[in-house]
Amino acid sequence: MENIPPKVQNQLAMLQQLQQQLQTVAAQKTQYEMAIRESRRAQEELKDIPEDAEIFVNVGTVMVQQRKEKVTTSLAEKVETLELRVKSLEKQEKAMQVKFEQLSTDIKGSLDRKRPSAPNAE
DSSP states (O other), X not given: OTTSOHHHHHHHHHHHHHHHHHHHHHHHHHHXXXXXXXXXXXXXXXXXXOTTSOEEEEETTEEEEEOHHHHHHHHHHXXXXXXXXXXXXXXXXXXXXXHHHHHHHHHXXXXXXXXXXXXXXX
16 A cells, blocks of 8 residues: 555545445435335325324324325325435435545555556566
């Protein structure tokens, strides 16, 4: 590592940080996508329930009875919000991926220029 120029060392640190950020964004996106699937499943279940049925919703550690209409509206809003977050994370992820690839290319180019032609070791 000591024969690597400081600029390249800095780029390597940035690359590692960018990789961690990409992993974080991917994990958040997965969580949101899972929440969307759960909410959509709940919406499907609510379709078969009569309008006057008792519906209970978790609010923290308490279950509260609510009207079907309110629960349906709330789920639709939740799905919409989560989908917007996923789209935002996808844009962020794509931008980070482009930056990651560019930085990787720059580092490889710097290391290839730095590497002296090795004599044939026999």
